[in-house]
Amino acid sequence: MKFNPNVLDCAAAPIAEAWSWVKDPTSERLIDMCQAVPAHLPPQSLRDYLGDAIKAGEGATYTDIRGIPPLREALAANISQRYQGTVDEADVLITAGCNQAFCSVVDTLCQAGDELIVPLPCYFNHQMWLSTRAVTPRYLSFNPRTAMPDPEEARGLINERTRAILLVTPNNPSGAIYSPECIEQFFEVAKAHGLALIVDETYRDFIDIEQLPHRLFGRDDWRETFVHLYSFSKVFSLTGFRTGAVVASTALIEQLKKIQDCTAICAPHAGQLAALYGLQNLHDWKVEKSEELAQRAIAIRQAFSHPDLKYRLVSAGAYFAYVEHPFSASARDVVKKLIQEQEIVCLPGSYFGQDQEKFVRLAFANVHESHFEDVISRLIASQ
Ligand SMILES: Cc1ncc(COP(=O)(O)O)c(C=O)c1O
Numbered sequence: 001m002k003f004n005p006n007v008l009d010c011a012a013a014p015i016a017e018a019w020s021w022v023k024d025p026t027s028e029r030l031i032d033m034c035q036a037v038p039a040h041l042p043p044q045s046l047r048d049y050l051g052d053a054i055k056a057g058e059g060a061t062y063t064d065i066r067g068i069p070p071l072r073e074a075l076a077a078n079i080s081q082r083y084q085g086t087v088d089e090a091d092v093l094i095t096a097g098c099n100q101a102f103c104s105v106v107d108t109l110c111q112a113g114d115e116l117i118v119p120l121p122c123y124f125n126h127q128m129w130l131s132t133r134a135v136t137p138r139y140l141s142f143n144p145r146t147a148m149p150d151p152e153e154a155r156g157l158i159n160e161r162t163r164a165i166l167l168v169t170p171n172n173p174s175g176a177i178y179s180p181e182c183i184e185q186f187f188e189v190a191k192a193h194g195l196a197l198i199v200d201e202t203y204r205d206f207i208d209i210e211q212l213p214h215r216l217f218g219r220d221d222w223r224e225t226f227v228h229l230y231s232f233s234k235v236f237s238l239t240g241f242r243t244g245a246v247v248a249s250t251a252l253i254e255q256l257k258k259i260q261d262c263t264a265i266c267a268p269h270a271g272q273l274a275a276l277y278g279l280q281n282l283h284d285w286k287v288e289k290s291e292e293l294a295q296r297a298i299a300i301r302q303a304f305s306h307p308d309l310k311y312r313l314v315s316a317g318a319y320f321a322y323v324e325h326p327f328s329a330s331a332r333d334v335v336k337k338l339i340q341e342q343e344i345v346c347l348p349g350s351y352f353g354q355d356q357e358k359f360v361r362l363a364f365a366n367v368h369e370s371h372f373e374d375v376i377s378r379l380i381a382s383q
Pocket residue numbers: 036096097098099100123168172200202230231232233239242243244
């Protein structure tokens with residue numbers, strides 16, 4: 001049997017590789033800052049609702065390719081309200097998680113040999129998918145002072161093979177929240193060149209509720225350019241239910257339906273019910289969890305101000321802290337040592353695109369701030 005060389009060349013799944021370096025996964029001393037997972041289960045009310053629904057026989061069937069209408073309507077209403085814009089049910093396609101949303105959008109827009117503009121550092125699964133599809137990422141350099149990508153740099157990379165600009169905000173791995181102005185400038189660059197602007201907003205519920213993430217949905221012309229990707233995984237702790245969404249023009253959704261039909265047929269029905277319950281009932285719970293995480297981001301910033309610490313916090317927000325390590329060794333070697341000697345499980349920057357050897361990603365969402373002092377002591381011990 002011969003394998004697709006694009007798949008053979010693709011890097012292995014990073015989380016599993018990092019865990020393979022752990023000597024004793026049962027050790028009580030382990031601090032897991034590896035994967036971006038919520039620290040808590042969905043609330044009891046959601047679990048009760050879903051249990052009853054499944055017992056009553058709901059959720060066992062396929063749904064419409066685009067997802068169940070009440071969920072599409074509820075998400076459209078949620079986005080219209082959150083972004084002070086206009087989104088209709090017809091603009092929404094529910095997917096089996098945000099990763100599938102990204103993969104399907106790339107397949108809808110790109111052929112092998114096409115190019116996507118991607119700021120560094122970038123989310124490893126995005127990079128892996130582009131590699132398996134032979135779509136070339138054209139990277140925007142990382143500015144460790146601001147952690148913001150530069151729209152003008154993107155303009156300079158556009159050629160006849162460019163299909164889209166991709167942003168992730170709040171960012172994985174850096175935690176940086178791109179400013180509305182920055183996102184809107186990327187929109188202008190994409191629009192001027194007839195490209196899509198894909199924005200993965202998996203972590204958008206962890207932006208302060210008082211802040212508008214961006215004003216794109218308020219524009220009459222957003223559908224010509226903008227593609228919003230969303231996940232229900234983090235906001236309602238539904239990672240295993242695999243539910244996300246693409247919000248885009250009906251023209252794009254019509255083409256995307258072909259991919260969705262062949263791959264998932266529809267997003268998991270039970271996940272769709274859970275997401276709908278969340279949108280209809282869990283606003284206060286969501287805000288409470290978001291405030292807890294915001295506190296955690298403040299606590300990690302404070303913890304990194306320790307005078308003896310040689311690791312430098314580059315940026316922090318949502319689930320992540322991106323940290324510059326003080327060694328000349330590769331990020332992979334630094335992380336291996338942190339895992340094996342300090343029992344802090346984290347990821348090397350090198351998983352997040354080129355030129356990231358100086359960095360380490362700490363996913364702090366699943367570690368209570370009471371452990372941060374211990375994390376800092378162990379980082380100091382590693383110096
Ligand atoms: C930026 C980003 N997009 C997508 C995902 C995956 O989301 P989902 O569970 O909805 O597929 C993650 C998960 O870590 C992520 O960090």
